[in-house]
Amino acid sequence: MTGAIRTTCPYCGVGCGVLATPDGKGGLSVRGDPDHPANFGRLCSKGTALGETLGLDGRILTPLVGGASATWDHALDLVAQRFSDTIRDHGPDSVGFYLSGQMLTEDYYAANKLIKGYIGTANVDTNSRLCMASSVAGHKRAFGSDTVPGTYEDLEQADLVVLVGSNLAWCHPVLYQRLVAAKQARGTKVVVVDPRRTATCDIADLHLRLAPGSDAALFNAVLVALADRGALDRDYIAGHVSGFDDALSAARSSSSAMTGLDRAELATFLDWFTTTERVVTVYSQGINQSESGTDKVNAILNCHLATGRIGHPGMGPFSVTGQPNAMGGREVGGLANMLACHLDIENAAHRAAVQGFWASPTIPAKPGLKAVEMFDAVAQGRIRALWIIHTNPAVSMPDADAVARAIKGCDFVVVSDVTGTDTTRLADVVLPATAWAEKSGTVTNSDRTISRQRAVLPAPGQARDDWRMIADVAARMGWGGAFGWDSAGAVFREYAQLSGIAGDLGRDFDISGLAQADYDTLPPTRWPVNARQQGGRFFGAGGFFTPDARARLLPITPRLPAAKTGARYPFRLNTGRIRDQWHTMTRTALAPRLNQHIAEPFLEIHPDDARELGLEAATLARVSSPQGQAVLRVAITDKVQRGQVFAPMHWTGDTAPTGRVDALVAPVTDPVSGQPESKASVVAIAPLNPAWYGFAVSGGAQVPDATYWARARHAGGWRSELAGMEIPDDWEAYARALFNLPDATCLSVADRKRGTHRLAFMQDGRVLAALFTAPEPVELARGHVAAQIGAEGAGLLAGRPAQGQPDPGPxxxxxxxxxxxxxxxxxxxxxxxxxxxxxxxxxxxxxxxxxxxxxxxxxxxxxxxxxx
The missing domain is CATH 1.10.10 (Arc Repressor Mutant, subunit A)
Structure with a gap:
């Protein structure tokens, strides 16, 4: 056993420091790093359970070609040859890379250097397009650069924190706890702006349940109130801002009635915002994931720029990112419309600087295809070779079924990943990548802090780092000299050197001061790091990255979602995350305790809407949109308003094939940022009315055959929720096939009057599996039943503990x-x-x-x- 190794959590953009201690048996103990400036020792439930996600079950341990194991040489030769042939026959724009905020910065940099500098196309985008592209576009329009002005400390120094479209309590729990502590210590007021009542509302002094998509109208009303009440900073505007008059005129032309807010609540919010100097506006997916997301971002930025409440302690706009390295991807040019180090692809001087530094044969002069456009191009046959790295677009993209069909029909698809997914199953070549605890590099969190992620465990099987396999393909395509790094540290040093050139061109991102730093011992460091500036905030004294160094206020005309509800699709669907799961659950679902809070996909619906539709709690509903269908568990709650429903986006073909919520989401995008609208699709809802419901638990794998199923790991194996439209002729035969137990002893109890069946499969007196079915949702103590697997199981079929035995409950x-x-x-x-x-x-x-x-x-x- 060795000592604790400092590394960084691989989940959200908070970027928490982690102390990981190998146990000498291939596992880790994990605790928060008390010295990391993002979390000071705190971890959320997901971070706390990291040590439970390290098993080899489901790992890809060898390259796969056509589904069969292959050598690295064969797989890499094939990738290089097929990409080279495609470029030769159809041009560089016939290929594309789709990357991920789970990649380390060094991996991201290598991919962008290859495709933009050597292949010569900007058809590279990232799943970060789905979560923060509107923030990038808003920053660039207002500041001239994608600069996050503030720091996490601002949350603790503000007198008013406005959370817009952000369920901070569940999506960024450690930041939420820092805000809770500030509220307790100094009485910080908290406003939550969200159509839905979330866990974050627990600390809200005011919850504004505005109409979906109306955020820009709200902040236009704030701008008008600031002007009318004398709360503007006229000196800051005169010295550092352009466009104020047009922005204010547009704000006066819009109506706050669009928000649907109660007048008294709106008045309170305007009073607080106009009279409080130290205001931080935190925004996240509820703002960004919108067909008008960039305008919403700029409506927020307008208010801070007009008051000079930016770049000072306790004040400023603050975008919190959803992925561990969404920021790092932005910094290396991971988006189709950017170059590395915040340089602009459409700026000839910037292109020349990057191409010259790389000594590359080419560089694209125009932006490439953004995520939705890219998969449209795949479907149309314009992109013929595609490399997908650490993301699962067959589940996570809007109109996910269409995206899956596009990938399946593409001439050549490579997927680099850690475990099998809906997307790897569609690939021609699958490359085994190192996972969180096995790779080394850096990530950047939401407040510009660069942290090291360090290898704690050896790579299993033939898994390789992403930068290494990218460099190996580049070498086979004839460019080995430009990709001859011997370590992730060498990649970082090259990237830091390039950032110095960007700094000399007047850009914000310059970490050239780290080019000679000791990479192995690099502590958490907030950029920039150069002779001019070390960390800190931006824009308190102006200094924007526009040609005249002045910020731009934008005239914003609010617009509601284009898709309107109506007789055919009467409900507005909001999608999001739950507390204990992450993206498509390829990591979190491995930890049994993270599956115990919420174990299956669900639909939140208002009680009055449920009554009108004939839906009862815990039954199943069929949800339909113009794009697709899903079947979800009904959760009746007034957290959502009438006419609005909410569903989380985590479940996949492996965990709940009818619960793939992004199959419902329309591929509508913001015209500026290209970010999809994930909060306002229109849907219809109807009861499923299955003939039976079931709950199954087993020590081994299950192969469900049912209209609806959702499975999750528990400490002793697997548990599943089931439902079917037809009752099996023989329940014992059905259960044996479900559990693959043809020879085990079966104990069964049937109540034919009530239509219930309970079956337990035994071997040597111990429980192997059990199935409980009923005509209505099965009621039993699921945790207790799951705990009986492998035990003697006395009283198991009762479905609950015997008298006097404890049942901790869900x-x-x-x-x-x-x-x-x-x-x-x-x-x-x-x-x-x-x-x-x-x-x-x-x-x-x-x-x-x-x-x-x-x-x-x-x-x-x-x-x-x-x-x-």
Missing amino acids: IVCACLNVGLNTITQAIAAQQLTSIEQIGAALQAGTSCGSCRPELAALLGPPKLEAAE
Whole structure:
């Protein structure tokens, strides 16, 4: 066993520091790094469970060609040859790369150097296009560069924090806890702007449930109020801003009525914003993932620029990113319309500087295809060779079914990844990549802090680092001399040197001061790092990256989503994330405890809408859009407003094939940023009305044959929710096929009057698997049943613990594995009256804190729920 190694969490853009300690058996213990400036030792539930995601189950351990194992030489030769042939026959724009915010900066840099500098096309984009491209475009329009002005410390120094389209409690829990601490310490006011009531609203002094898509109208109203109430900074405007008069005129022409907000609530918000100097506006996917996302971003930036509330402690606009290295991808030119180091692809001087530094044969003079455009081009046969790295577009792209068909029909597809996915199954060549704990490089978080990710475990099988396989392909295409790095550190040094050229051209991103730094020991460092500036904030004294060094205020005309609800599609679909899962769950689903809070895809719907549709809680609904269909578990709640529904986007063909929510999402994009609208598709909803529901649990794998199924790991194996439109003729035969247990002893209990069946499969007196079915959603203590796998299983078919046996109930606190029943019993027995008392008694809520809103909801009359 060795000592702890400092590395960085691979989940969201907070960029938390992690101390990972190998156990000598291929595993790790993980805890937060108390010295990292992003988290100071805190981790969320996902970060806490990182050590549980390291097994080799599902890992790709060898190159695959046509689905069969191959040598690296054969696979790389084939990739290089097919790309070379495609370029020769159809030109460089016939190929494309689709990258990911899970790549390290060095990997990103290598890919961009190859495709832009040597292949000669800008057809390279990233899944970051789906989460923060509108912020990039808004920054560039206003600041002249993609610059995040502030720092995390601003959250703790502000007097008012406005969270717009951001469920910080679930999506960035560590930042949420920093804000909670600031609120407790200094009384920070918090406003949440979101059509849906989320966990973040637990700390809100004001929740503005505005109409979907109307954010720009809200911030136009703020700009008008700032002007009318004398809250502008006229000196800052005169010295550092252009376009103010046109922006204000456009704001006066729009109507706050578009927001649908109560007048009193709107008045309160305007009062707070106009009278508070230290304001931070945090925005995320609810702003960016919109067909007018760039305008929404600029409406926010307008308010901060007009008041000079930018670049000073406790004030400024702040975009929080969803992926661990979305920022790093932006810095290396990972988007189709950018060059490395925040240089512009359409600027001849910038192109010449990059091409000269790379000594490359070519460089594109115009932007390439953005994500949605790229897969359209694949479908149309304009892109004939495609390399996808660390992302799963067959699930995560809008109109996901069409994207999957496009990939399947492409002449040649390469996918580099860690595990098998819906997308790897469509590839001609699959290349095994190193995973989080095995690779070395850097990532940049949402406040410009560069952190090292360090290899803690050896790479399994034949897995290779992404930069290495990219360089190997480049060498086979004839460019080995330009890609002759011997380590990730060498890639970083080259990239840092290029950033110095960008700095000399007057750009913001310049880390040339790190070019000679000790890469192995590099501490978390906020850029820029050069002779002119070391970290800090931007724009407090102006100095924008426009030709005249003045910021641009944009005239914004708000527009609601183009797709209108109507008789055929009467509901507006909002998509997003849940607390304990990440993207398409290729990592988080490996940790059993992260599957216990929410184990299947669901649809939140208002009680009145559910009543009108004949939907009951925990039944199933068929959701249809012009693009596709999904089947989701019904969650009836007033968290959503009438006419609006919410569904999370995590489930895949491996975990719930009818729960692939992005199959419903229209491929509508922002005309400036190219970012898809993921918050406003129109859908129709109807009851599924299956003939039976089921719950299955087993030690081994399951092969469900059902109209609906969703499976998840538990500590002893697998659990599945099932439903079917036809009742099997023989339940025992069905269950044996489900569990692949042709010879095990079967114990069964059937209640033919109620239509229920309970079957347990035994071997040597121990439980191998069990199936419970009923005409309605199955009620039983799922955690208790799952815990019986491998045990003697006395009383298993009762579906709940025997008298006197504890049942912790469904997990509420995933960090510390504390269940609902444990909490409600402690509240009743110990007369607990606060979240702090629950934490003292059970530790629940004392780690990442994202379960605190649920704990607060339990502090009413205690309610013991034996069923999960």
